Amino acid sequence: MRCVLVGQPNSGKSTLFNQVAGYKAHTGNFSGTSVTYTESKVRVTGEVMDLVDLPGTYTLAGSNPAERETLKYLGSHHVDVIVNVIDASHLAQSLELTLEILDLGYPTVVALNMMDEAARYGMRIDGLKLQELIGAPVLPLIASKGRGIRNLFVTAQRFGEKQIIPPRPMYEPTIERAIQDIVQGLDGRRHTLNPQALAIKLIEADADNLDDNLKKMEIDSPDLLERIGRLQSEIRDLRGQDPIWVLSAERHVMAANLVRQVVELGNRQISWRDRLDNFLLHPFWGYLLLVTILLLFFEVIYGVGSALERPLLTVFNSLESTLIGLIGSETFIAGIVSGILQGVAGGVAIVLPYLVPFLLGLGFLEDIGYLPRVAFMMDALMHRIGLHGKAVVPFILGYGCNVPAVMSTRMLEDRRDRFLAATLATLVPCAARLAVVFGLVAFYLGPRIALGIYLFNLLTIAITGRLISAMLPEETPGLILEMPVYRMPTFRTMIQKAWFRAKEFVVEAWPILIVGSVVLAVLNYLDFADYLNILVRPFTWLLGLPGQTGVPLIFGILRKELSLIMLRQALGVADFSAALTHAQMISFTVFVVFYIPCLATLAVLRRELGYRAMLVISGLTVIIATIAALVARGFAWFFL
Amino acid sequence: MLLVEAEDDKEYKVIGFKGGKGILHKLLQLGFVPGDQVKVLRRAPLGGPVLVEVNGRMIAIGRGVAEKIHVEE
Numbered sequence: 082m083r084c085v086l087v088g089q090p091n092s093g094k095s096t097l098f099n100q101v102a103g104y105k106a107h108t109g110n111f112s113g114t115s116v117t118y119t120e121s122k123v124r125v126t127g128e129v130m131d132l133v134d135l136p137g138t139y140t141l142a143g144s145n146p147a148e149r150e151t152l153k154y155l156g157s158h159h160v161d162v163i164v165n166v167i168d169a170s171h172l173a174q175s176l177e178l179t180l181e182i183l184d185l186g187y188p189t190v191v192a193l194n195m196m197d198e199a200a201r202y203g204m205r206i207d208g209l210k211l212q213e214l215i216g217a218p219v220l221p222l223i224a225s226k227g228r229g230i231r232n233l234f235v236t237a238q239r240f241g242e243k244q245i246i247p248p249r250p251m252y253e254p255t256i257e258r259a260i261q262d263i264v265q266g267l268d269g270r271r272h273t274l275n276p277q278a279l280a281i282k283l284i285e286a287d288a289d290n291l292d293d294n295l296k297k298m299e300i301d302s303p304d305l306l307e308r309i310g311r312l313q314s315e316i317r318d319l320r321g322q323d324p325i326w327v328l329s330a331e332r333h334v335m336a337a338n339l340v341r342q343v344v345e346l347g348n349r350q351i352s353w354r355d356r357l358d359n360f361l362l363h364p365f366w367g368y369l370l371l372v373t374i375l376l377l378f379f380e381v382i383y384g385v386g387s388a389l390e391r392p393l394l395t396v397f398n399s400l401e402s403t404l405i406g407l408i409g410s411e412t413f414i415a416g417i418v419s420g421i422l423q424g425v426a427g428g429v430a431i432v433l434p435y436l437v438p439f440l441l442g443l444g445f446l447e448d449i450g451y452l453p454r455v456a457f458m459m460d461a462l463m464h465r466i467g468l469h470g471k472a473v474v475p476f477i478l479g480y481g482c483n484v485p486a487v488m489s490t491r492m493l494e495d496r497r498d499r500f501l502a503a504t505l506a507t508l509v510p511c512a513a514r515l516a517v518v519f520g521l522v523a524f525y526l527g528p529r530i531a532l533g534i535y536l537f538n539l540l541t542i543a544i545t546g547r548l549i550s551a552m553l554p555e556e557t558p559g560l561i562l563e564m565p566v567y568r569m570p571t572f573r574t575m576i577q578k579a580w581f582r583a584k585e586f587v588v589e590a591w592p593i594l595i596v597g598s599v600v601l602a603v604l605n606y607l608d609f610a611d612y613l614n615i616l617v618r619p620f621t622w623l624l625g626l627p628g629q630t631g632v633p634l635i636f637g638i639l640r641k642e643l644s645l646i647m648l649r650q651a652l653g654v655a656d657f658s659a660a661l662t663h664a665q666m667i668s669f670t671v672f673v674v675f676y677i678p679c680l681a682t683l684a685v686l687r688r689e690l691g692y693r694a695m696l697v698i699s700g701l702t703v704i705i706a707t708i709a710a711l712v713a714r715g716f717a718w719f720f721l
Numbered sequence: 722m723l724l725v726e727a728e729d730d731k732e733y734k735v736i737g738f739k740g741g742k743g744i745l746h747k748l749l750q751l752g753f754v755p756g757d758q759v760k761v762l763r764r765a766p767l768g769g770p771v772l773v774e775v776n777g778r779m780i781a782i783g784r785g786v787a788e789k790i791h792v793e794e
Contacts, residue, residue, distance in 0.1 A: 139751060171778055174751070202777065326749070333754050364766045457781040461769035469783055470770065560770050560783035561747045 082241050083131040083159060084234070087151065088166035089178055090137030091565055093194040097166055097224040098134035099577070101125055101234070118154055125234040133158075139174070141181045142285065142325060155185065156273050156298075162188045162241030164233065166222070169199035169206055170566075172344060176336035177329070180250045183217065186275040188240040189247055191215070192222040192233050198566065203347035211343045217247035225571065249277065252331050255319060259284055259312040266308040270300045283309050284316070285325040354567045361454055371458060374451075375477065378442050382481055386435035386512065393430035397422060413606055420602025424595030427640045432482065432591075432681065433583065435512045439481040440579040448570030448578075453562055460560045466543050467550025468493075469560040472502040479509030483682040485582065486511075487689055496690075497553050503690060504549060504698050507678040508542050508705065510535070513641035514674050520645050522670050525658055530667070534713075538674055541709050545701075593684045597639050610651075620703075624668045624710050627652070627660065637673055639680050644673050664717035671713040675706035724782070724790040725771065729761045733792035735775075740789035748790070751780055759792060 088094035102121035119134045135151045142148060165182050167175035182189055193208055212219040218236050222229040251257065263280035272279050279300075286294060291309060295301035316324045360366055401422045408415045446452055452474055460470030471493055479486035486506040490499045510518065523531035604613070610632050614621075617631035629651040637644030648669075652660040661669070677699050678686065686695040727733050735757045738745050753759075753775050762772045762779065770783045782790070 140749075142746070171776070173776055174778065329749055330754060358763075362763055362765075362772070453781065457770055457772060458765055460781070460783055461765060461767045464783075464785075470781070559744060559786040560781055561744070561751065561786055562781045563751060564772060564779035564781050566779075 082128065082161050082238060083133065084162050084164055084237050084241060085133045085135060085154070085160050086164050086166060087135050087178070087182055088137060088194075089139050089168065089171075089175055091563065092137065092166045092168040092175065093222075093224040094137060094166040095134055096574070097192070097194070097222065097230065098132065099574070100224060100227050100230060102132055102134075118150060125231060126238050128238065130234070130238065138178070140178060140329065141185075142329075159273075160187055161244075162190065162237045164190050164192055164237050166192045166194050166224070169193050169196045170202055170204065172199070172204070172206065173336050173340045176339055177332045179215065180332045180335055183215065183247055184249050184278055184281050186246055186249060186278045188243075188245050189217045190233065190237045190240055191217055191219045192224075192229070193219055194222045194224050196221055197223060201349070201352065203349045205345040205347060207343045207345070211339065214339055214342060215247065225574075250332070250335055252328065255316060256284070256328065256331070259316065262312055263305075263308060266302075266305045267300065268302075268305075270302075272298050272300055281328070284312060285328055287325075288313060357567055358454075361451070362457065367454075367458055371455060374446075378446070379480060382435055382438045382442060383512065383515075385438040389434035390430055393434065394426065397426035397430055401426075413603075416602045416606035417599055420599035421595060423602070424591075424598030427598065428587070428591045428595075432484075436482055436485070437579060437583055439478075440485065440582045441575060443478065443481075443485070444575045444578045444582075445570060448568065448575065450565045450567045453564050456560065456562055457564065466505070466546025467553075468498055468502055468505075468546070471560065471562060472498060475502045475506040476509055479506040479511060482511050482513075483507050483509065483678055484685050487682060487685045488582075490689060500690060500694055500698075501546065501549055501553065503686060503694075504701060505542050505546055507682055507686070507698060507702060508538070508545065508675055510538055510674050511641065513679070516642045517645045517673050518670055521648075521657060521666050525666055526663055534667075534670060534674065537671070537709070537713065541675070541705065545705060591681070593680055597680045601636060601639060620672070620707060623707065624665075624672060624714060626665055626669055629653075630669060634672070634676070637679075638677050638683075641673065641679050664714060667717045668710040668714040672706045672710040675702055675709050677702050677706075722792055722794075724759070724761070724773070724787040724792050725784065727759075727761050727792055729763070731794075732758050732760050733794055735759050736791045736793050738790055740786070744786055744789065748786075751775070751778065753780065753790075 086094050086098055098119065098121075101123045118136060121132055122129055123132045124130070133154070135154055138148045138151050140148065141152055163182055165179050167179060179191060193206065196206065199206060208219045208221060218240065220229060220233050220236060222233055224230070252260075260277060260280045263283055264276045267276050267279065274282065286309070288310065292301065292306060295306060313324050316327055320327045322330075361370055401419055404418055404422070405415050408418060455477070456470035456473055459473040463470055463472055474492070475486040475489045478489055483506060486509065487503050490502045490506065493499045493502055518531050518534055522534060613635050614628050614631035617634055618628060620634070621628055621630050630648065632651050633644045633647035636647045648657070654660045657666065683695055683699065686698055724733075735753065735755050737755050738748060757775055760774045762774055764771045768784050770781045771787050772779060772781050
């Protein structure tokens with residue numbers, strides 16, 4: 082038995098899935114947090130069933146990745162029953178999707194979620210009446226508290242077994258005639274959808290690539306193509322709009338009629354949720370609070386992270402020296418052992434102490450509904466660098482760690498925006514690069530110069546953004562983002578969510594980190610240092626740096642803070658000011674801030690955007706780093 | 722009249738959209754359909770987006786998009 086969850090973004094669909102399947106799907110109070118589907122075997126009713134969480138989608142028209150994924154899934158898998166999760170507090174829009182689902186002709190059960198929120202809006206919903214009107218079972222659900230789940234799946238199972246299919250909504254006579262006409266034209270050719278559902282989808286289909294799509298579905302014939310084209314233009318002539326909008330407008334009216342019959346409106350309760358925006362979105366206080374919240378956020382992460390990092394590093398360092406002592410420091414094995422240990426330590430002691438608190442805090446800001454507000458406030462600024470408000474999230478994340486920053490570009494609609502946001506996010510100095518800026522520049526030249534580097538970084542990002550968007554002139558689609566109501570997240574979902582995201586690092590980036598460490602340790606053992614220095618010499622020469630800084634720069638690709646740690650070893654001094662001038666410190670640090678993202682970030686870039694984009698971004702960062710470091714060098718020569 | 726020119730906290734009727742398929746689609750997805758009532762709740766400063774209420778749902782709409790939505794009183 083395969084049961085598929087379909088619902089609009091923010092309807093609580095993934096929350097329901099996680100309640101049943103354990104934490105596997107990505108949830109958030111932010112529309113479109115999941116764009117791929119998640120499948121799990123669950124046992125709710127005594128029998129095992131395959132439960133599939135499809136990405137949240139407002140319609141089934143196939144115009145964005147989430148919709149396409151949903152349609153593709155339904156078109157290519159056998160589905161026994163659909164559970165349509167709807168947000169009771171936004172009943173009218175939710176029902177538009179429900180009507181579209183009913184068109185498809187699957188056994189369908191409707192889960193009326195968020196009844197508590199609807200009650201706060203003063204809505205009283207007659208579920209039984211709704212059930213009667215749409216002809217499919219409607220069951221109450223409070224997914225976040227786990228109420229109504231068993232009952233929902235018992236019903237879903239029964240309807241799936243008996244294949245009880247609810248009637249589909251009836252459209253205006255012209256549309257109905259067109260549906261019959263196409264069913265005839267299909268002439269018994271089959272697809273996963275039943276003929277009527279297929280006919281509706283074909284009427285709505287985009288005329289431009291209809292031929293290809295029919296071929297893909299293996300139902301093409303000249304007659305069918307001609308028939309669809311004729312019917313579409315008839316509808317267009319009669320109604321003055323493309324068929325897809327005609328059908329969507331009809332569903333809109335039907336849904337509004339349903340709501341009129343089943344909802345009784347009372348008084349809306351005004352609560353803290355409604356007042357909060359008066360402060361958080363205020364044109365002055367809103368920005369002040371934004372800065373305060375972000376500073377506090379980083380303060381806490383930095384505090385927790387550094388408190389954990391030091392003792393953990395001590396443990397690893399002493400472990401390493403003990404082991405090396407046992408093996409003998411000059412052997413090949415020792416090189417490999419210390420490589421492995423450094424890779425493990427990089428994850429346990431340097432990444433996770435910052436990443437975990439960071440993910441917890443981010444999860445909180447996301448679930449409570451603050452991130453869309455940040456996007457709203459920052460939209461105007463982000464437009465100046467060719468992106469829109471939603472792209473502010475990767476930037477905020479980037480200051481903690483570029484890995485989650487790159488992952489979060491997933492929520493942007495188009496590939497150009499994702500590429501641009503990911504490129505710029507990798508230029509944001511993460512916590513590891515903060516260590517270099519502080520350990521070198523702030524320590525030897527004072528905090529003001531360090532702050533200057535941060536401002537210079539922002540300026541460089543802005544310029545890069547403008548340049549790249551001038552080269553990729555395609556207009557960003559503009560911000561259209563649902564502002565969810567504030568919701569208090571539960572402790573359990575926050576923990577599960579942070580773990581879910583941390584796992585992505587542990588499973589996908591960490592192994593690469595360890596392998597990379599071993600490779601570098603081997604190179605080091607083979608005494609490749611001189612060759613490596615020669616390899617990087619063009620850059621170090623251009624920046625006026627000593628040749629020995631080559632190895633630390635290469636190791637910095639592995640883990641950014643290594644470029645500082647290794648620098649001491651490479652230069653053979655304990656006090657950097659003995660080997661480097663102030664100007665050299667500045668150009669070295671600026672170069673480290675911008676050049677090639679660390680290995681973990683590279684791994685994520687490759688996964689999110691592909692191998693080519695990863696190489697392009699790496700190349701770009703080298704160019705940017707060189708120019709920026711030259712500018713900084715000139716500046717230092719002029720003023721210091 | 723365009724949505725950007727609408728007064729705050731006043732109900733308007735959406736009469737149509739100008740602009741590409743992408744934007745049109747996204748708006749329709751969010752239940753933003755000609756004939757609906759729309760109300761501007763607040764605006765972000767410096768040419769930022771407007772926050773509107775449509776069918777009980779709050780939607781942030783970028784300035785560029787709001788210049789493509791026609792409304793009437």
